Amino acid sequence: MPQPYKINSIEEYYAAYNKSVQDPEGFWDDIAGYFLWKKKYDQVLEWNFEEPHISFFKNGKLNITENCLDRHLGTLGNKPALIWEPNDPEEHHRVLTYRDLHNKVMQFCHVLANNGVKKGDRVCIYMGMVPELAIAILACARIGAIHSVIFGGFSAQSIADRLIDTHSECVITCDGAFRGNKEVPLKAMVDDALIGCKFVKRVIVLTRTRTPVSMIKGRDVWWEDEIKKVESNGQRDFPAEIMDSEDPLFILYTSGSTGKPKGVVHTTAGFMVWTAYTFANVFQYSGDDIYFCTADIGWITGHSYIVYGPLANGATSLMFEGIPTWPDAGRFWDIVDKYRVNIIYTAPTAIRSLMSYGLGPIQGHRLDSLKVLGSVGEPINEEAWHWYNENIGKKRCPIVDTWWQTETSGIMISTLAGITPAIPSYATLPLPGVQPILVDDHGKEILENEVTGNLCMKFPWPGMIRTTYGDHERCRKTYFTTFPKMYFSGDGAFRDAKGNYRITGRVDDVLNVSGHRIGTAELENAINMHTGVIESAIVGYPHDVKGQGVYAFVIFEGSKEDMNMVRKDILETVTRTIGAIAKPDKIQFVNNLPKTRSGKIMRRILRKIAEGEMHAIGDTTSLLDPAVVTEIIKGKV
Numbered sequence: 001m002p003q004p005y006k007i008n009s010i011e012e013y014y015a016a017y018n019k020s021v022q023d024p025e026g027f028w029d030d031i032a033g034y035f036l037w038k039k040k041y042d043q044v045l046e047w048n049f050e051e052p053h054i055s056f057f058k059n060g061k062l063n064i065t066e067n068c069l070d071r072h073l074g075t076l077g078n079k080p081a082l083i084w085e086p087n088d089p090e091e092h093h094r095v096l097t098y099r100d101l102h103n104k105v106m107q108f109c110h111v112l113a114n115n116g117v118k119k120g121d122r123v124c125i126y127m128g129m130v131p132e133l134a135i136a137i138l139a140c141a142r143i144g145a146i147h148s149v150i151f152g153g154f155s156a157q158s159i160a161d162r163l164i165d166t167h168s169e170c171v172i173t174c175d176g177a178f179r180g181n182k183e184v185p186l187k188a189m190v191d192d193a194l195i196g197c198k199f200v201k202r203v204i205v206l207t208r209t210r211t212p213v214s215m216i217k218g219r220d221v222w223w224e225d226e227i228k229k230v231e232s233n234g235q236r237d238f239p240a241e242i243m244d245s246e247d248p249l250f251i252l253y254t255s256g257s258t259g260k261p262k263g264v265v266h267t268t269a270g271f272m273v274w275t276a277y278t279f280a281n282v283f284q285y286s287g288d289d290i291y292f293c294t295a296d297i298g299w300i301t302g303h304s305y306i307v308y309g310p311l312a313n314g315a316t317s318l319m320f321e322g323i324p325t326w327p328d329a330g331r332f333w334d335i336v337d338k339y340r341v342n343i344i345y346t347a348p349t350a351i352r353s354l355m356s357y358g359l360g361p362i363q364g365h366r367l368d369s370l371k372v373l374g375s376v377g378e379p380i381n382e383e384a385w386h387w388y389n390e391n392i393g394k395k396r397c398p399i400v401d402t403w404w405q406t407e408t409s410g411i412m413i414s415t416l417a418g419i420t421p422a423i424p425s426y427a428t429l430p431l432p433g434v435q436p437i438l439v440d441d442h443g444k445e446i447l448e449n450e451v452t453g454n455l456c457m458k459f460p461w462p463g464m465i466r467t468t469y470g471d472h473e474r475c476r477k478t479y480f481t482t483f484p485k486m487y488f489s490g491d492g493a494f495r496d497a498k499g500n501y502r503i504t505g506r507v508d509d510v511l512n513v514s515g516h517r518i519g520t521a522e523l524e525n526a527i528n529m530h531t532g533v534i535e536s537a538i539v540g541y542p543h544d545v546k547g548q549g550v551y552a553f554v555i556f557e558g559s560k561e562d563m564n565m566v567r568k569d570i571l572e573t574v575t576r577t578i579g580a581i582a583k584p585d586k587i588q589f590v591n592n593l594p595k596t597r598s599g600k601i602m603r604r605i606l607r608k609i610a611e612g613e614m615h616a617i618g619d620t621t622s623l624l625d626p627a628v629v630t631e632i633i634k635g636k637v
């Protein structure tokens with residue numbers, strides 16, 4: 001399918017941008033016209049940021065899977081929709097054409113229906129990166145069930161939290177997942193999570209690793225057996241459920257500055273239009289391009305830019321099960337050459353990690369199929385940008401540094417490949433439909449350029465967060481009250497003289513470790529659960545590969561005989577409570593934390609200590625006990 005909404009020149013970009021600001025309804029109405037509706041909407045946009053209430057394409061009826069699959073069958077039925085590269089390069093890869101994928105999704109819809117799943121139900125999915133993960137997601141969407149994918153690196157406790165919050169009665173998982181030379185026992189993790197979640201009635205288990213699993217009678221069924229039943233019943237077509245534009249499509253949990261992760265809710269039509277539009281424009285996908293996004297579907301990047309965005313455009317999306325450094329650090333480049341990949345979309349942390357292996361793993365690779373290089377998840381530092389540009393893109397591929405968030409569901413600020421200029425370390429310009437604004441700490445708009453401020457949005461876009469699941473007030477408080485009548489991203493940004501944005505990082509208590517969001521409060525809660533820990537404070541510090549490392553200051557009053565053991569136990573507690581991804585890189589045991597007289601921890605001071613910038617600690621006289629600072633500096637690890 002050609003993408004009729006694709007911007008082809010810088011003039012077209014400015015024209016589209018201006019129209020999207022001057023006549024947003026007309027702008028989105030035109031674009032929505034290229035999608036398949038069961039019933040057309042009667043109003044393009046209705047909104048206020050006070051509640052907040054956001055409605056795009058009001059009363060429209062559609063099913064996103066008809067847009068991602070059915071409508072391509074006539075013209076693109078034999079085109080690969082998904083190419084799957086397994087963890088082990090010796091294992092056979094798989095190609096699913098649009099027709100194959102459509103058939104498999106319909107089959108799995110029957111499996112879901114046969115197992116009692118219906119429209120509006122929540123379904124948690126905890127799988128590795130196998131094509132069946134995409135199939136499960138799309139089948140949920142077709143049947144009208146709300147999927148909530150849980151990243152395979154999360155612990156049993158994190159799974160349980162999400163199951164409880166969504167009240168999911170059905171879980172889809174695998175026996176295990178392959179990651180490099182490791183096998184992750186996914187089903188066992190689900191079993192642990194289910195001890196406290198008796199309301200879960202059905203667990204559907206796909207065979208992947210043949211890790212031994214315990215299958216509980218009456219609750220657990222094998223994916224393969226269920227498919228066989230569908231085949232022997234002769235169940236084929238599965239009509240797509242009629243969904244309202246604003247029916248929730250999925251819930252994805254993300255960490256914030258307080259408490260437990262929140263379930264970000266995205267709805268059907270707005271998300272579809274936004275991810276499709278941004279995919280086509282940012283990456284300039286065309287013809288039979290092979291597009292490879294290295295993210296995991298457990299994160300928003302995978303939802304928007306492995307599954308929905310590419311499929312809505314009839315693109316070929318390559319999905320990779322493994323990791324960049326196994327069997328060696330040339331794995332990505334092997335894949336690029338094997339499939340003649342045209343567009344690669346990866347994360348700065350992966351680039352920096354590969355940089356550390358030198359140029360050896362790149363040698364012997366052609367990489368001449370590449371046309372566009374993408375980056376997402378965190379600011380890409382100049383050194384990594386140039387390395388990517390010179391060694392991977394051979395200076396002939398535009399780099400798109402895409403800034404966005406789980407809450408925005410799609411790319412907000414980015415170069416359009418080869419259309420708008422790229423500048424190292426800048427996300428550059430907003431996409432049409434995006435109206436960024438910088439405000440000072442009092443919420444006053446900063447009008448001039450060459451300044452830094454808090455990055456907000458003053459106007460809605462189709463893919464924006466609608467609510468936080470089960471707690472609308474939390475959504476309002478988190479995103480719409482820091483600066484009234486604006487969506488606050490939690491990021492800071494610098495704007496240059498030409499209006500290009502450079503993201504400076506989080507301004508709240510959220511860390512970005514290897515592109516993963518970690519809430520400091522959530523991590524402190526996990527550490528404090530360890531017996532003997534009285535209190536803890538988490539801050540980030542610059543880390544060569546991860547972008548940010550996690551530094552934990554811990555007051556420990558248990559037995560101090562073997563502090564190395566205590567350290568290991570704390571790491572184990574974090575792994576159990578959240579997952580290995582949140583493990584601190586450094587733990588310093590302290591007797592006290594720097595606090596204000598009102599008892600608030602002064603993180604600013606801890607941050608400076610962790611960064612090793614002792615000279616920049618500044619004034620400590622407002623502290624309850626300034627001597628604490630000297631003591632902590634002495635014990636720095």
Ligand code: PRX
Pocket residue numbers: 254300301375376377378379380401402403404405406407427489490491503505506512515516517
């Ligand atoms: O701080 C920004 C950073 O990642 C945060 C969003 O994280 P998450 O919701 O997990 O989504 C990641 C994938 C979209 C943002 O608030 N971030 C993301 N992309 C960039 C970035 N920071 C700088 N430049 C980027 N391109």
